Amino acid sequence: MLLVPAMTGAAGQKDDLPDGDGKTILLTSCTTCHDLTEVTKLRGFYTRAQWRDVIVTMKEYGAMVDEKQVETLADYLGQNLGKK
Amino acid sequence: MPTPSLQRLFTAGVLLALFAPAAFAQVRIVQTNSQGDNISLIDPATNHVVAEVKGVPINHGAAASPDGSRLYFSSEAEQTLHVVDGATLQLTKKIPLSGRPNNISISPDGRRVYVGIVSSPGAVDVIDTASLERVKSIPTKGGIHNVYVTPDGKYLVAGSIAGKLMTVIDQKTDEPVWTLFNEGVRPMAFETNPDGSTKRIFVQLSDFHGFAIVDFAQRKETGRIELPNDIPADKVDKGPFNASPSHGIGVAPDGKTLWVTSRPNARVYTYSLPDLKLLPNPVDLGGRPDWVTFTPDSKLLYIATENTDSVVAIDVAARKEVTRIKVGRSPKRNITMVRR
Numbered sequence: 101m102l103l104v105p106a107m108t109g110a111a112g113q114k115d116d117l118p119d120g121d122g123k124t125i126l127l128t129s130c131t132t133c134h135d136l137t138e139v140t141k142l143r144g145f146y147t148r149a150q151w152r153d154v155i156v157t158m159k160e161y162g163a164m165v166d167e168k169q170v171e172t173l174a175d176y177l178g179q180n181l182g183k184k
Numbered sequence: 185m186p187t188p189s190l191q192r193l194f195t196a197g198v199l200l201a202l203f204a205p206a207a208f209a210q211v212r213i214v215q216t217n218s219q220g221d222n223i224s225l226i227d228p229a230t231n232h233v234v235a236e237v238k239g240v241p242i243n244h245g246a247a248a249s250p251d252g253s254r255l256y257f258s259s260e261a262e263q264t265l266h267v268v269d270g271a272t273l274q275l276t277k278k279i280p281l282s283g284r285p286n287n288i289s290i291s292p293d294g295r296r297v298y299v300g301i302v303s304s305p306g307a308v309d310v311i312d313t314a315s316l317e318r319v320k321s322i323p324t325k326g327g328i329h330n331v332y333v334t335p336d337g338k339y340l341v342a343g344s345i346a347g348k349l350m351t352v353i354d355q356k357t358d359e360p361v362w363t364l365f366n367e368g369v370r371p372m373a374f375e376t377n378p379d380g381s382t383k384r385i386f387v388q389l390s391d392f393h394g395f396a397i398v399d400f401a402q403r404k405e406t407g408r409i410e411l412p413n414d415i416p417a418d419k420v421d422k423g424p425f426n427a428s429p430s431h432g433i434g435v436a437p438d439g440k441t442l443w444v445t446s447r448p449n450a451r452v453y454t455y456s457l458p459d460l461k462l463l464p465n466p467v468d469l470g471g472r473p474d475w476v477t478f479t480p481d482s483k484l485l486y487i488a489t490e491n492t493d494s495v496v497a498i499d500v501a502a503r504k505e506v507t508r509i510k511v512g513r514s515p516k517r518n519i520t521m522v523r524r
Contacts, residue, residue, distance in 0.1 A: 131424060133424050133425075137514065141219040150263075153283075153284060153303045153304070157284075157302055157304065160327070161345050161427065
């Protein structure tokens, strides 16, 4: 899943992402597959719709998120890493 | 009437003009940096980064025109194909794509660039390099991670992780011809017959530490080879690896060897061709390997190691590391460019 861990990624780095329902989903669904930087590298480039598109791709890859979580995550990433 | 010395000078000039293109062909390893906006160009004669392409945020795929006059890069961030002048390394055009791109490929005649579109429902975007416009999007089942043109230019081969499919597309009609697998399809490498047609495709798959062998004429998988587990357990990298423990594979241009990378083992393994016998002396890479590319003379191999921000240069014949070259952030895809 192309999403984020809470305090540490696989490399042990801290993140600067605020708490929230979206972050909770990130913590449980994402870094089993990839590092935090695979998400934060796209900071500021994507709209909410584009983040949602990424999440849908990851769900197709096998990420364990349900439809409601897709929307929550899209909100979270759009708000905190989205294009301003 | 020219003097003898002038005649000699003239003759030398003619000879220089005749042979200069071959003599001065310039080889560069083009290394993308997946978490940066720059691409590093390595001179294999010195193994130093000698130039950079800038301004391609979150670059993914790379391709070069056959004469090296142009470079093409896909940008995940901007969802564009960037066209770069091969001499000045300056951006000449950004071509909007139909969705979020992954890897790209170019036809052997340089007339078309193909871009894998990973976002749903998936496509291969076709770029005409004369007009520098997207002229078509070939629909696919599932987003496309990698797209290749077979060495003879007759087919496109598109791999989908989401669609769990490898699709072979006729390059003339842009129509799918056959498909294979029910697993996520990752990087591939091509072995050719003496006439240049495709003999076998070696295919890396999701969650498989090795590669599958596809007989192109028979249109079927004929076997799988798992990479050795030859690293002490406490030295094995546990990942995460994006569900792709083996994500880098290449046939040397001379067709004699197949090179396959392992992320858990941080090694590259070599198999002889055509018999696919594992050769001794795997090369330790010191990090998680990604894409591989060779110099045209098959003497050197370059492997990106994404978590060390470096590229490992390897002596192909000796199967030994030559040096490690620092590049940008999280290097992944790479190609070899020849400017004539």
